[in-house]
Amino acid sequence: MKSKSNHLLMVCAGILLMGLGLFLLKSTNLAAGSLRVLPYFCLGIGSGVFGHGAGELATRKAFRNNPQLQRELEIEQRDERNVAIANRAKGKAYDLMTFVFGALMVCFALMQIDLSAVLLLVFCYLLVQGSALYYRFKFEKEM
Numbered sequence: 001m002k003s004k005s006n007h008l009l010m011v012c013a014g015i016l017l018m019g020l021g022l023f024l025l026k027s028t029n030l031a032a033g034s035l036r037v038l039p040y041f042c043l044g045i046g047s048g049v050f051g052h053g054a055g056e057l058a059t060r061k062a063f064r065n066n067p068q069l070q071r072e073l074e075i076e077q078r079d080e081r082n083v084a085i086a087n088r089a090k091g092k093a094y095d096l097m098t099f100v101f102g103a104l105m106v107c108f109a110l111m112q113i114d115l116s117a118v119l120l121l122v123f124c125y126l127l128v129q130g131s132a133l134y135y136r137f138k139f140e141k142e143m
Contacts (some may be wrong), residue, residue: 007056012051017042094132101125 004077019044063070075083105125108118 004057004060007053007060010049010053011057014046014048014053017046017049021046044069098129101128 010039021039021044024042063073101121102125105118105121108121
């Protein structure tokens with residue numbers, strides 16, 4: 001398990017990023033270019049980092065007085081049946097995502113959304129599909 005100081009550092013970094021995002025949002029006028037998204041980027045990343053760190057701290061505190069409960073949770077998380085169920089759910093979600101994002105790209109193109117947004121979505125879609133092919137070939141060689 002990671003040390004407590006790492007989680008405290010994540011909580012502090014998340015708060016600082018959220019504060020920076022709010023400060024940039026309220027104080028500056030970034031009307032042009034890609035800097036316009038910087039406050040929202042800081043808010044989003046800061047919220048995620050804060051939530052992860054705070055969740056880990058809460059989990060550590062809950063398990064501090066009950067090591068038996070911690071052992072049971074670790075066994076349940078590593079159980080082959082639960083791992084197989086989680087992997088199958090991820091596979092189904094991936095299959096659904098393939099069709100949903102394909103349809104979304106077509107809708108964006110037909111609605112004549114800004115070309116850069118459509119191309120960014122297409123790039124992300126192709127990145128996911130490419131990684132799926134890579135891992136499929138990798139796993140086929142292993143098995």
